[in-house]
Amino acid sequence: MNLALWVERHGRRQPEDPALADGERVHASWATFAARTAAAAAGLRDDFGLSPGDRVAIVMRNRPEYLEALFAIWHAGLVAVPVNARLHRDEIAYILEDSESAVVVTDDDHAGDVESLVGSVASLRAAVVAPGERWDRLTASSPAPLVGRQPQDPAWLFYTSGTTGRPKGATLTHRNLLMMSLSYFADIDPVTPQDCILHAAPISHGSGLYGLPHVARGAVSVVPESGGVDGDEIAALLQRWPGMSFFAAPTMIKRLAGDGAVAAADLSHLKTIVYGGAPMYLADLEDALAVFGPRLAQIYGQGETPMTITALSKADHADRNHPRWRDRVQSVGVPRTDVDVRVVDDTDRDLPAGEVGEVVVQGDVVMAGYWKQPDATAEALRGGWLHTGDVGSFDADGYLTLRDRSKDLIISGGMNIYPREVEEVLLRHAGVRATAVVGRPDAEWGEAVVAFVVAADGAAPPPIEDLDRTCLDHLARFKRPKEYRFVDALPTNNYGKVVKRELRDRLRVEAEDGAC
């Protein structure tokens, strides 16, 4: 089944109902959304000579055209490559090259960078700016029939960085995204056509994924005009759109819970806030529950098994009288309906409740593999189970608590930062002999990036502005270290491997002592 069938179907069944909204304004009814999708699919196919299975990237901030592009790509049987629009031009270039994207749909904000890649990225034939004259022409083509897809056909290449430092495309099939959507209804919430999803977080990631169950049920997709999270705007949109749900990283929830406009708003139209993607501190959760009431649900997932490993339901959040409530709200909940989740030791043997090991997952939501990376795929999916790299333990009731990440991942403001990427860039600076990048607890961002730097032999530490410039030349701004610490040597173990845990512990102790 092709996921774009949902749009086509609602276009017939509820043609006049709003499908896409630009803030308070209706951008497209279902009839219009379906017509534009079918037309743009024809335009993509004919103007650029694309065939089913070819890749089309999207580099755009949140806007209604994002969803038009996504569903047009699927309607034509193509594979979408939604790229984090905050990445550096070189990082975007790498993803377009790796996915061999033939066309990229972008917007005015990113056109400069993206258009300059046509010619340098071998596979890339064109960049289309939406909204814009070319996009208008594409969406006015004669409609194409929906191209049938098999469940195992790729739908979305979800680029996620890894310990290797280079992002890999988790290949999500139509079946994966269908299972993700169905298990949203089973474990998080039912959805009706009277509901809406607010895209307050990037559509290229969690918000776009969780937009799908809402499209499936004919609910409205609302994109805030600011393209992001603004308390006043959300408060106003709540008055306009009932049955509202949205996905947000814990740092965003914390910001919104402390926002005067949100606290003063009538929340009767707010249905559910799904948070996840990073740990939520208990104190922050308690503040959020005080403001939002029993409307919070937590999910734990990763790109490789989109948004779907475990969930902590709204009912669990509300069940304050339960003797283990505090433990439960610090857990990531229970396995989702459509997956089997185990905690295993180094030899993949099951560990009993209470013992800490790696979380592994099996089910129809688990990716087909990493795009063109058979070795990395075999490693991640060994034994038929996705090895998440997350470390945790089950309790006797089946609630999973994450203890650590075996990967070095830093999550700052809901964005994933793999230290290796930052280290590689810092090492390009002639004044840096060695470096180790770790996360430090940060009240506002969850974690902040800290680089420990050993200066080149006999040299004075390089100026921080130089290091910053080197990072900005090659990396997205949000990955740049917030702090540099110059040290004589990095702590290493017997094998000469840097012991990052020691650096992290040092920062944590300082933070607890209030020293920084």
Ligand code: AMP
């Ligand atoms: P991504 O692939 O970008 O979605 O990042 C996935 C990673 O984020 C997971 O492997 C976890 O380490 C972390 N993560 C996701 N959800 C949660 C959660 N609810 N609590 C703690 N960490 C999480």
